[in-house]
Structure formats: C-alpha cells, structure tokens
Amino acid sequence: MGKTIRDESTASAYWASVNTFCALSDVHVIADAPVGCYNLVGAAVMDYTDAIPYLENFTPTSLTEKEIASSGSSEIVRDTITKLQEPGRQLILVSSAESEMIGSDHERMLAMQFPLVRFFPSHSLGENEWQGRDRALEWLFKNFDDGRPAAVEPGTVSIIGPTYGCFNSPSDLAEIKRLIAGAGGRLKHVFPFESRLSDISDLKNSEVIILMYHEFGSRLGKLLNRPVLYGPFGIDETSTFIMELARLLGCEQTGEAFIAKEKQTVLAPIWDLWRGPQAEWFPTVRFGVVAAASYANGLKKFLADEMGMQCLFSHITEETDNTALREQLASVQPQFFFGRIVDKIYLAELDAKTRFIPAGFPGPIVRRALGTPFMGHSGAVFLLQEIVNSLYDMLFNFLPLNRLSEAGETPTQKPEWDAEAEEFLNEAVKKAPFISQISFGRELKKKAELLAIRQGKKTISKETVSLVL
Numbered sequence: 001m002g003k004t005i006r007d008e009s010t011a012s013a014y015w016a017s018v019n020t021f022c023a024l025s026d027v028h029v030i031a032d033a034p035v036g037c038y039n040l041v042g043a044a045v046m047d048y049t050d051a052i053p054y055l056e057n058f059t060p061t062s063l064t065e066k067e068i069a070s071s072g073s074s075e076i077v078r079d080t081i082t083k084l085q086e087p088g089r090q091l092i093l094v095s096s097a098e099s100e101m102i103g104s105d106h107e108r109m110l111a112m113q114f115p116l117v118r119f120f121p122s123h124s125l126g127e128n129e130w131q132g133r134d135r136a137l138e139w140l141f142k143n144f145d146d147g148r149p150a151a152v153e154p155g156t157v158s159i160i161g162p163t164y165g166c167f168n169s170p171s172d173l174a175e176i177k178r179l180i181a182g183a184g185g186r187l188k189h190v191f192p193f194e195s196r197l198s199d200i201s202d203l204k205n206s207e208v209i210i211l212m213y214h215e216f217g218s219r220l221g222k223l224l225n226r227p228v229l230y231g232p233f234g235i236d237e238t239s240t241f242i243m244e245l246a247r248l249l250g251c252e253q254t255g256e257a258f259i260a261k262e263k264q265t266v267l268a269p270i271w272d273l274w275r276g277p278q279a280e281w282f283p284t285v286r287f288g289v290v291a292a293a294s295y296a297n298g299l300k301k302f303l304a305d306e307m308g309m310q311c312l313f314s315h316i317t318e319e320t321d322n323t324a325l326r327e328q329l330a331s332v333q334p335q336f337f338f339g340r341i342v343d344k345i346y347l348a349e350l351d352a353k354t355r356f357i358p359a360g361f362p363g364p365i366v367r368r369a370l371g372t373p374f375m376g377h378s379g380a381v382f383l384l385q386e387i388v389n390s391l392y393d394m395l396f397n398f399l400p401l402n403r404l405s406e407a408g409e410t411p412t413q414k415p416e417w418d419a420e421a422e423e424f425l426n427e428a429v430k431k432a433p434f435i436s437q438i439s440f441g442r443e444l445k446k447k448a449e450l451l452a453i454r455q456g457k458k459t460i461s462k463e464t465v466s467l468v469l
Helices: 013-021 037-043 065-071 074-084 097-101 107-113 129-144 169-182 197-205 218-224 235-249 252-264 268-275 277-284 293-306 322-331 341-349 376-398 419-430 434-454 462-468
Strands: 027-032 058-060 090-095 118-120 153-160 186-191 206-211 228-230 286-291 310-316 336-339 355-358
Touching (some): 013 129, 027 074, 129 197, 153 197, 169 186, 169 376, 206 218, 206 235, 228 235, 235 293, 268 277, 286 293, 293 310, 293 376, 419 434
Parallel strands (some): 090 118, 286 310
8 A cells, every 4th residue: 555645745847847948038838738727827826925927928728628538639739839829939838747647749740730849748747846847957958959069158157947936046046146246257147047048058158057956957967068066055065165166267366355255244143143142042952944955955054064053854855754754743843943834734733832934835935035045155144043033032932921811810729740740741841942941831831730720630640731732
C-alpha cells in the first residue's frame, strides 16, 4: 500500500513551465488545459497570492468534457493558435495534466500546420515545479539559441532563475544586483524575469552566470559553459561570493573595497545587535525550517553556523514527509519556524507557542517589496532584525498586566499539586520554545487549578494536567 500524502509540498511542472515562459515579454503561452482551475495563474492567484501580475500573455484552450472524453484537443488547439498568431509574438503550447492523460501530442500537427509554434510537454504528472523550471530553461536555450559561438563581453554578469511563483524573488533579486555592482560587474540580463526570448542567445556572452537558486537552473548553466555562482546567504558566504565574483571579473581591489564599505554600512546593525543585551538570547533560540533548498540551507547556515542559534531541523520542501514533520512538531516545538502555509496549519493544530515566519510557497504571502531580502548582506540584517523584534514581542507576554477577568477565573483557594503532576507539567513546558516557557507554564498551571476547582478536587493530579493539555 502506497504512502498517503498529507499535503502537497510543491506545485507541478505545468505551473513551473507557465511561470517560466510567461515571464518572457515576447512569448505568449497557450495552455492545453481545461476550463476553471488552470485559468487561475492568469488571474494572479498562483500559490495563493505572491502578487503575480495579470498574465496577458497566457491563454488556456479551455478543454471541456467533449475534448477530454472523445474528440481530443487538436481542433481546439488549432483554433486557439489561429486567433493568437501575430508578427513578433512567439507562441509556446504547453501540455497540462489533463491533456497528457488523454495522450495529446501536438508535435506532428504543429510541424505541418504551424512550424513556428513550439510545443513543450510539461510532464505535469511526473515532475515537480523545480524539475519543471529546470527543464523549461534548458528547453528554451536548445530551441531558440542562435547557434553562434560565444563572444564573451568582459565585466558582464547575467542572472538566471527568477520566475513567477518563486518566494521573495523581487527583493532577493534586488540584493543580488546590488552585490554585482559592488563587486565591479555590469548586469547584462536577468533571465527570464526581465528578458525577452531573443535574449537567451546573449546569455552565453556573459563573463559570469549567477544562478539565483540551487533547486533549478543548473541545466541551462552547464549549456552556457560559463563560470557559475549561486545566490549567497549570510555574512561569510556573501563576502566569499563578492570576492569570487570580483576575481572572475578581474576586479579584486573593487571587491575588497566593497566588503570594507559593507562592514561600515549595511552590516553595521548586526554588529550593534551582537553587542547589545539581546545577543544573550541567540544561543537559546531554537528554530526550524521547511523551504526550498536555497532557503532551507541558507537559513541554517546563517542563523545556526554564524549566529549560534539552535537549528532543530532544516527540511527541503520537495523531500519533506509532511506527516513525519507534524509528528516531529508534536514532540519538539521550535521558537521560530520558517516555512509554508501547511506548516503554519500544523502549528495551529498543535496549539504550538511558535512564531511562524513565511519562507516559502505555498502560502498566502505577498513578497513584492524590495526591502525584505533573505539573501546577501541585506538579507542577513533583515532576518536578524525580524528575529530580535519577535523576541521583544514575545517578552510582552511576561508583563504583569491588569487584565479584566470573568468571575471565577482566578482561583480564590489554590489546590495542592502532587509530585507526579508537577513533574508532568515541567516536562510539558520543556517542549515549548525556551523564551515562552515561563508564560506557557504559568498559563498551563492556571488552567489546571481552575479545572481542579470545577471538579471539586483539592489536589491536582497528573490526570488533571493531561486533560488541560
């Protein structure tokens, strides 16, 4: 019997191809897909929000029961292509799970009737979104490269990776651009986010290629046959990135001067936080991560290896067993959880005293502002700032507030605690995040005493605490 999948961790390769191709301004995507849900990406709700713009270069064929059950989709595809053809517009036909299930393969029909239209089988049923994006980028180069040998322009850098539906892309992209300029590089292309299809042939003329993400883009990077760097996280990795990029560009002195300036400006808040009283909390902070590979590994490297916080777990989204993750959260709760909406739901189901910070999709989160990076030196400052602010917010719960309470809510005569109940209470409190253990224990103790009074008991037993939990 196969394993039951509790929640999907990634979107399909269909969404990946649409989000990749639609980022190109001179491409129009035709999705061989049914009426309804497959129109959603054109209405800006992929992965709940992400503030994806309305995709004017996206048209579904709107398959109905007729095409799926009997006639096939060739006729409706031909009609859609005829309506959309115009000079300067490259049409790309993409298969969906439904069209793949009925065996729609339009290669032969397109070769005979529409030789300029390309067909991309999305493999929606067999690949996840990272595999889909990786293959889509490789396919674009193989189908639209001009075939000329590379003519490398010294000092130029191109970025590959940002597509619709990638968490925090605008802000992290802005940080990578800033680092490139600081290291002495000249930005050539951001592909496909800020490019035209015609730019793909020019990528191989860049002196250095930067892949924004570890999870996809490597196939295209290998085809371009240029030196490749990846988007960095934290302080040390970013400084190494700057110097390696400067070395490849022949700008070592520029890179060194840039890092020196970074320490005095962008990175100054980290030094200030490290010298302040809040630094005493860092070794006590326990955190967990479930995100795409770049973010899962990057957050662990910065927060644990550099800042000295305790990483309880760091799971890569596409490999995560969500059922096992929920069981893990039931036994040990991090103080901070960087994750997706499904993880936030698990925390709510367990009534966990954990501060959730969005770090991946799916999730109802908009990340279009340029001031919320996770990558680079700016990302290190932003992340540490968010954690320290959250720690201060948690301390608010310890303030001795004069709360309005209902009659009978505060026990007039407190019951006695037996030893077994106290030990059981202490073990339960230890599972809560460190900084919230005091307030959690106080709340739990109060509830147990109220329950005992309602039950007419003078002594609190382990059973009473269990009922409260």
